[in-house]
Amino acid sequence: MQKSGFWPWSKPKLSPLLMVDALRSETVECFPAVFYRFPELASRLNWVSLRGPHQEPPPRRLSRSQHYWGQHYFYLKEENDRADLIFEGDARRLEFCMGELLARSIKKLVLFDEARSGRPLAWAQACSLYSVELDIRLLGEPSERPSGLQPEAFGAKLSFYKSPKRFEWAERIARLKAKVSKALVLPDPDFEPLEALGYISPIMDLRAEIDSGNLPEIDFLLLPVRSGSAYIGFELGRRLLGWKSLRLIGLRGESDQVSANELLQLSQVLANRMNELSPSLNLTPPKSEAEVQIFELDSTKVDPDFVKRLGYRMLELEAWEIDDSLESYLLAGALSWMKSLKEESLKILFWSFSSRARRPLVLQNLKPGAFEQRPPKRARH
Numbered sequence: 001m002q003k004s005g006f007w008p009w010s011k012p013k014l015s016p017l018l019m020v021d022a023l024r025s026e027t028v029e030c031f032p033a034v035f036y037r038f039p040e041l042a043s044r045l046n047w048v049s050l051r052g053p054h055q056e057p058p059p060r061r062l063s064r065s066q067h068y069w070g071q072h073y074f075y076l077k078e079e080n081d082r083a084d085l086i087f088e089g090d091a092r093r094l095e096f097c098m099g100e101l102l103a104r105s106i107k108k109l110v111l112f113d114e115a116r117s118g119r120p121l122a123w124a125q126a127c128s129l130y131s132v133e134l135d136i137r138l139l140g141e142p143s144e145r146p147s148g149l150q151p152e153a154f155g156a157k158l159s160f161y162k163s164p165k166r167f168e169w170a171e172r173i174a175r176l177k178a179k180v181s182k183a184l185v186l187p188d189p190d191f192e193p194l195e196a197l198g199y200i201s202p203i204m205d206l207r208a209e210i211d212s213g214n215l216p217e218i219d220f221l222l223l224p225v226r227s228g229s230a231y232i233g234f235e236l237g238r239r240l241l242g243w244k245s246l247r248l249i250g251l252r253g254e255s256d257q258v259s260a261n262e263l264l265q266l267s268q269v270l271a272n273r274m275n276e277l278s279p280s281l282n283l284t285p286p287k288s289e290a291e292v293q294i295f296e297l298d299s300t301k302v303d304p305d306f307v308k309r310l311g312y313r314m315l316e317l318e319a320w321e322i323d324d325s326l327e328s329y330l331l332a333g334a335l336s337w338m339k340s341l342k343e344e345s346l347k348i349l350f351w352s353f354s355s356r357a358r359r360p361l362v363l364q365n366l367k368p369g370a371f372e373q374r375p376p377k378r379a380r381h
Contacts, residue, residue, distance in 0.1 A: 124151030306332060
């Protein structure tokens with residue numbers, strides 16, 4: 001971990017190349033690909049490993065279920081569910097955040113979130129590794145929390161607020177107290193870009209798999225979208241690589257509130273900061289909603305029974321256990337979307353964030369649906 005902060009940062013004491021060489025030792029686990037490709041960033045960004053020494057599983061073709069994909073070729077990338085403590089996707093999202101947290105010598109974190117969110121568990125796991133006190137404040141009832149996700153098991157303090165007004169006041173008071181203490185209150189605008197930053201490296205790993213001959217050239221990358229940080233990380237990573245032939249499609253459920261405007265703002269902030277860190281990157285973020293390709297579920301076009309059968313068949317034919325019900329609907333919607341493609345023999349990769357490591361994180365009251373090609377909802381003001 002470096003001593004300099006993400007924004008602003010201090011001049012590194014070691015040259016970027018020497019810094020990368022030093023971090024290539026066997027003690028470093030899951031070193032981000034963005035540091036290898038752009039070594040100057042390694043001396044200017046704070047990062048800690050949360051994933052252990054396990055190698056990520058490479059994408060694989062779903063050949064036994066070819067009759068579902070028609071004339072196209074369908075590939076699957078699964079997150080590593082054998083991580084020592086933290087689920088692969090959560091660890092990737094928090095590694096830069098925790099690095100910045102430790103660089104600022106912050107000893108206490110106060111997290112405000114919804115009761116149904118899975119983020120508090122990931123933060124509790126990460127904070128327990130580095131002895132950071134965590135106070136979690138959740139809006140909602142304890143019964144709304146996904147079963148099996150218990151951040152208090154990792155030493156976190158947990159409080160619930162039934163009233164949105166009381167929840168809002170608690171956050172205001174916590175932010176006032178944080179000004180005179182070594183505490184940080186989340187959400188924090190400085191940390192949102194860091195979450196997206198963690199998703200830049202995966203697309204570089206994907207490019208390396210293709211360049212090494214382990215995968216064919218991919219035409220479409222289908223990515224489930226919730227908070228939007230993963231989508232922005234992948235999109236900026238694609239632009240850093242100059243990978244113009246890859247078309248990135250975000251798949252969003254109806255219950256997800258992220259808007260195109262919010263995604264554009266997040267991408268602009270992260271791109272600006274990375275260009276400040278290394279002007280040679282010349283990273284250009286998406287400028288308009290037309291450049292943010294996100295399809296939203298249409299609740300009238302998919303049979304729930306078909307979704308259930310599809311999940312069973314993926315387990316039976318491909319040993320793909322989809323534990324997140326949202327991804328089952330996204331996959332069914334993707335099938336409907338694929339039938340509308342006029343091109344033939346396309347290579348399509350579905351990036352699954354579902355994992356047995358997060359069981360049983362299941363979204364309730366999800367409306368079924370296929371995808372309608374329309375822009376995401378605008379932010380509400």
